[in-house]
Structure formats: C-alpha cells, structure tokens
Amino acid sequence: MSGQSAESLAAQARAAEDSAVDEALALVNEGRRAGAFGAGRPGGGRPREPHGGSEHHPLQPLQAEAATAAGSSDRLGRPSADGTDSSDFLDHWDPNDRQDETAPADRPGREARPGAAHGTGPAHSTGPAHSTGPAHNTSPAHDTSPERQAASTAPVERPRHRAAAWAAARAVAQRAGRDAAALRGRTAERRVPLDLALGLTLAEPLVALCDLPSFDTSAMDGWVVAGPGPWDVRAEGILAGQDGPEPLSDGEAVRIATGARVPREATAVIRSEHGRTDAKGRLFPLRDVGHGQDIRPRGQECRSGDQLLPPGALVTPAVLGLAAAAGYDELPTVARPRAEVFVLGDELLTMGLPRDGLIRDALGPMLPHWLRALGAEVVSVRRLGDDPKALLKAVRSSDADLVVTTGGTASGPVDHVHPTLSRIDADLLVDGVAVRPGHPMLLARTKPGQYLVGLPGNPLAAVSGLLTLAEPMLRVLAGRPVHEAYTAPLRSAVHGHPHDTRLVPVALRGDEAVPLHYNGPAMLRGVAAADGLAVVAPGGARAGQELEILDLPWSWNPSGSDAHGYGQDSAGKGADKGRGKESGKGGAAEGCFT
Numbered sequence: 001m002s003g004q005s006a007e008s009l010a011a012q013a014r015a016a017e018d019s020a021v022d023e024a025l026a027l028v029n030e031g032r033r034a035g036a037f038g039a040g041r042p043g044g045g046r047p048r049e050p051h052g053g054s055e056h057h058p059l060q061p062l063q064a065e066a067a068t069a070a071g072s073s074d075r076l077g078r079p080s081a082d083g084t085d086s087s088d089f090l091d092h093w094d095p096n097d098r099q100d101e102t103a104p105a106d107r108p109g110r111e112a113r114p115g116a117a118h119g120t121g122p123a124h125s126t127g128p129a130h131s132t133g134p135a136h137n138t139s140p141a142h143d144t145s146p147e148r149q150a151a152s153t154a155p156v157e158r159p160r161h162r163a164a165a166w167a168a169a170r171a172v173a174q175r176a177g178r179d180a181a182a183l184r185g186r187t188a189e190r191r192v193p194l195d196l197a198l199g200l201t202l203a204e205p206l207v208a209l210c211d212l213p214s215f216d217t218s219a220m221d222g223w224v225v226a227g228p229g230p231w232d233v234r235a236e237g238i239l240a241g242q243d244g245p246e247p248l249s250d251g252e253a254v255r256i257a258t259g260a261r262v263p264r265e266a267t268a269v270i271r272s273e274h275g276r277t278d279a280k281g282r283l284f285p286l287r288d289v290g291h292g293q294d295i296r297p298r299g300q301e302c303r304s305g306d307q308l309l310p311p312g313a314l315v316t317p318a319v320l321g322l323a324a325a326a327g328y329d330e331l332p333t334v335a336r337p338r339a340e341v342f343v344l345g346d347e348l349l350t351m352g353l354p355r356d357g358l359i360r361d362a363l364g365p366m367l368p369h370w371l372r373a374l375g376a377e378v379v380s381v382r383r384l385g386d387d388p389k390a391l392l393k394a395v396r397s398s399d400a401d402l403v404v405t406t407g408g409t410a411s412g413p414v415d416h417v418h419p420t421l422s423r424i425d426a427d428l429l430v431d432g433v434a435v436r437p438g439h440p441m442l443l444a445r446t447k448p449g450q451y452l453v454g455l456p457g458n459p460l461a462a463v464s465g466l467l468t469l470a471e472p473m474l475r476v477l478a479g480r481p482v483h484e485a486y487t488a489p490l491r492s493a494v495h496g497h498p499h500d501t502r503l504v505p506v507a508l509r510g511d512e513a514v515p516l517h518y519n520g521p522a523m524l525r526g527v528a529a530a531d532g533l534a535v536v537a538p539g540g541a542r543a544g545q546e547l548e549i550l551d552l553p554w555s556w557n558p559s560g561s562d563a564h565g566y567g568q569d570s571a572g573k574g575a576d577k578g579r580g581k582e583s584g585k586g587g588a589a590e591g592c593f594t
C-alpha cells in the first residue's frame with residue numbers, strides 16, 4: 001500500500017474521471033466544430049488514435065476514430081480504421097441466432113447491408129464524399145427546418161461525429177447528473193411520509209431518534225425472575241404494551257410475554273418450556289439460568305443519535321420498518337428527478353396486432369417503469385408520431401429534468417431528434433456511442449439543468465441506451481450511491497464486435513451468466529428473459545471469462561403514483577389513438593439459452 005489516505009485515493013480517482021470526461025466532451029466539441037452539430041464553425045482536427053485499442057476502461061476517454069481518414073466510413077460518417085465498413089455488424093447479424101457462427105469480420109464477401117432498409121437507398125456513404133461533405137448544420141444557409149426535413153424523402157445528411165467509448169459515455173452521463181444535481185441542490189430535498197418514501201433515497205443520514213429497544217424487553221414467553229430460584233410466581237402477568245411493571249423482589253417471578261417490558265430488578269427470563277410450577281405455585285428451572293438470559297437490554301440495537309444508515313441509502317421496505325421503529329413519521333429524501341418520455345414514430349400502434357406495416361409500440365409500455373426503477377418520476381409518456389413540430393414544441397415546453405425520446409436518432413427521412421436539438425441550440429454531450437446495439441444514442445443538455453437522452457428506436461438498442469446514458473445520470477440525480485460493478489463468468493463464449501462494446505442479455509444461473517439468444521437490436525425476446533446485460537469488449541469473450549454485468553432495472557412502482565398516462569399527443573400522427581394495453585410477459589426464457 002502506498003500509504004495514501006482513502007480520501008486522497010478517492011480524490012485522485014475523481015480527478016481522473018473528470019479529466020476523462022473533459023477529454024470526451026472536448027472531442028465531441030471538436031466534432032461539433034468540425035461540423036458534427038451546428039456546422040459552419042471552423043473545425044479543429046484531432047490526431048487519429050490507434051484503431052482497435054481497448055476502450056472500456058471506465059476512465060479512458062472517448063475513442064476517436066479519425067473522421068478524416070481516407071478509406072471507407074461507417075454509416076455515421078466515421079471511417080473504420082481497417083478500411084471496412086463496419087456499419088452493419090450486428091445490425092442484421094445476430095451471432096447467437098445464426099447457424100453460421102463465423103464472426104462477420106472473418107466472413108469474406110459478406111453482403112453489404114441493403115440500402116433499401118430505409119427505403120430510399122443507402123443513407124450512408126463509404127466514399128470520401130460523405131466525410132468531406134456538408135455536415136449537419138444550424139446555419140441559415142443550410143435549411144434544417146423540420147418542415148423541410150419532414151417533407152424530404154431523401155436520407156438526411158448525417159454529420160461526421162465521433163462515437164464516445166461506452167465507458168466514457170457513461171462517465172459523461174454521470175457528470176451531467178452531477179451538474180444537474182448541483183443545480184437542484186437542497187431544493188430537491190423533501191420530507192416525505194413513510195408510506196410515500198419507498199424507492200426514494202435518503203437525503204440525510206437516518207439517525208436513531210430513540211434507543212432500540214427503548215426499554216428492557218423480554219425476548220421470550222415465560223417467566224421473568226429476580227435472584228436465584230425457585231421463585232414464587234405472582235398471579236398477575238405482564239403483557240407487551242403494558243407500562244411500568246411492578247418491581248420484583250429476589251425470589252419472585254411473574255409470567256411475561258415476548259415484547260413485554262421487563263421489571264428493572266429482573267435478572268433473567270425463563271422460557272415457558274424451560275420451567276415448571278408446582279402445586280404451590282413455585283417455579284423451578286429445568287436447566288441452568290444465565291444472568292440476563294432472554295432479556296433484550298435497552299439500547300441493544302442502537303442508542304438515540306446513532307447513525308443507522310448513510311445518506312443515499314435506498315428506502316426499501318426494511319428501511320421503512322427500521323425508520324418507523326426508530327421513531328420516524330417522515331423521512332428526509334431526495335425528490336425523484338422528473339422524466340418525460342416522447343415516443344416517436346408514425347408506425348406505432350398502441351393496441352392489437354401489427355398490421356399493414358404498422359407495429360406495436362414496445363417502448364411506451366416499458367420505459368416509464370424502468371425509468372421509475374432507476375429513480376425517476378415519470379410525469380408523462382407522450383406519443384408524438386414523426387411530427388417535427390410536435391417534437392420541437394414538446395421539448396421546448398418540457399420542464400422535466402430529463403427528457404427521453406425514443407426513435408428518430410439516426411439519419412432516416414423522419415429522424416428528427418438531431419435537427420430538433422440543433423434548432424434549440426442544445427449542447428450535444430454524447431453523439432453516438434461505440435456500443436452495440438444502440439450506437440446512435442445521444443445525450444444533450446437542452447437548457448440549464450435539463451438533459452435529453454435520445455434512445456434509438458430499435459427496442460434492445462433503447463434498453464442499451466437506457467442503461468448507458470439514463471442510468472448513470474438518474475442514479476446521481478436521485479441521490480443514489482455510486483454503482484458497484486460486479487462480474488460473472490460466462491457460461492459460453494460470446495462473439496464481439498470488432499471495435500465496439502456489446503451489451504448482451506444474460507440470465508444469471510448459479511454463479512454464471514448465460515448468454516441469451518434473440519439479442520438483435522430490434523428484439524426483446526432475449527432481454528425479457530434476462531437478469532442483466534453482459535458488457536462484452538471488442539473482440540468478444542470466451543467461456544468462463546468474467547464480464548461486468550449491468551443489472552436490469554426491473555419495474556418497481558409501489559405507490560403507482562406516476563402520471564405515466566399513455567396517450568396519443570394531440571399533435572402526433574401515430575398510427576392509432578387508442579390507450580395502450582399492456583400485455584403480460586411471455587414465457588420466452590426456455591429455449592433462449594445458448
């Protein structure tokens with residue numbers, strides 16, 4: 001050991017994290033200056049970083065893939081350093097679902113991803129035209145008006161930008177949470193009645209308001225005795241809840257119930273099965289009697305003023321019980337950060353079977369519960385269709401701490417998230433993350449104290465975005481303690497992406513993490529049977545390898561008080577206007593294990 005104090009080690013770790021975040025933000029900003037977001041400003045270059053380097057150390061800054069490198073580019077305009085277009089890795093290739101277990105990088109002549117996927121031809125270019133072409137732009141000369149974008153059937157020109165390394169993106173989100181929490185300060189503290197406090201975090205330490213137990217208490221049903229036996233048993237017993245029991249003299253016993261107050265002179269409690277009385281009413285012990293046995297002395301658990309729990313502790317049912325026992329009627333808590341969800345997409349139905357090219361909205365029913373489990377209060381879930389005006393209005397008028405959008409993050413003709421952020425002059429803090437699925441996810445500061453997480457529309461990609469960007473931010477905003485990462489060994493090998501981190505649904509069985517099938521970006525079947533997502537480094541992981549596991553934020557809505565009414569916004573153009581019906585979870589677990 002170096003002899004450094006825990007405080008100085010923590011300060012060093014914090015400083016390292018801060019500098020990683022600063023570097024990540026600087027890179028994003030460089031990308032912006034280079035035209036990634038709000039072009040027209042002079043760009044600054046960053047030297048190309050070595051390709052394929054490890055990118056998943058938490059403190060490592062954003063992974064930069066040179067935007068100007070010659071050769072092919074991926075679909076967001078980033079060149080891939082090995083000269084291949086990696087854009088379709090895993091989008092349409094689900095290694096756990098294929099007979100062909102050859103990793104895509106090893107498959108010569110694999111087919112290019114059909115440009116027709118978005119209906120209007122390839123939205124990305126592999127040629128230099130894209131990497132040198134006009135970037136997404138807020139200048140008047142470059143019309144990004146939503147009306148125009150909505151009217152366009154051509155793919156939107158996507159900017160060059162830089163995907164943050166997965167861990168760096170999480171660090172940026174965490175820092176955003178810290179900044180927002182600092183702005184909220186003590187205004188976020190609330191004294192909340194116990195019955196409304198479940199799931200919140202403590203804003204202050206939980207300090208005992210009394211001794212526990214607050215009087216000497218019998219731990220058993222039996223007799224309380226004074227001095228050595230045998231004892232004369234009194235006629236009147238002592239029940240729990242009775243105050244001021246009559247004093248006992250040596251040689252006396254009295255029947256007592258568990259939880260009853262023990263007379264001060266008592267020396268022991270004898271359990272009813274360990275004593276017997278004779279015809280004269282005298283009590284004899286059936287085994288040795290120890291001094292103080294089966295008496296819980298006052299203050300055994302805590303003394304008044306003792307700290308029972310630190311600030312940041314999650315209020316669980318047990319915490320509610322402890323707080324009540326220690327004398328609390330209300331708890332000092334951190335108010336849940338308020339979140340608002342905007343579900344984008346004209347193709348979404350809220351009930352019935354998919355039909356006529358329309359599909360069921362899988363995110364509206366899922367996200368509010370997960371956001372709540374992550375510590376947020378979901379004030380509304382609104383379906384805005386693919387209407388850029390509605391999105392602009394909704395984002396502008398939201399007073400939530402966190403706006404979550406789903407869909408519209410990529411470069412399709414109706415992907416309005418980037419243009420909207422551009423129009424409100426938001427700060428784009430994370431614009432794409434080197435993670436699969438979910439790489440178009442983004443994080444922006446929309447106004448002081450308010451952030452927007454843009455989740456990709458593909459459902460598993462949205463879950464990935466939720467855990468990558470929303471979770472670290474909400475954790476800090478909700479006052480929860482820093483997550484302690486844990487690992488589990490993989491039961492079977494998992495293919496990796498050549499450059500990006502993968503998040504793969506796993507079930508925890510015994511000590512192992514079992515990778516699940518049906519883990520494609522558009523699928524929920526795997527994650528519905530999962531306990532967590534395994535973090536797979538570029539290149540993959542072998543059987544037995546220890547991988548970090550991200551827990552899934554399972555629904556936890558004890559009060560049911562969130563106003564996540566699920567309706568069609570009046571401005572939206574969604575495929576139907578019904579109220580969503582949530583169906584039960586299907587039994588996808590069996591047969592999903594690899």
Ligand SMILES: Nc1nc2c(c(=O)[nH]1)N[C@H]1C(S)=C(S)[C@@H](COP(=O)(O)OP(=O)(O)OC[C@H]3O[C@@H](n4cnc5c(N)ncnc54)[C@H](O)[C@@H]3O)O[C@H]1N2
Binds near residue numbers: 122123344359437
């Ligand atoms: N030319 C490019 N195309 C795509 C790119 C790209 O970089 N360039 N990225 C692909 C990846 S990766 C993802 S992920 C998606 C992200 O797309 P968006 O965030 O713009 O989402 P949408 O296009 O609106 O939807 C994608 C997909 O997901 C379905 N969807 C949307 N919302 C829901 C919902 N609430 N419930 C269920 N399914 C939903 C939607 O119908 C689409 O099928 O873009 C790729 N394309």
Ligand code: MOO
Binds near residue numbers: 439456458461
């Ligand atoms: O394939 Mo996208 O990265 O699913 O999220």
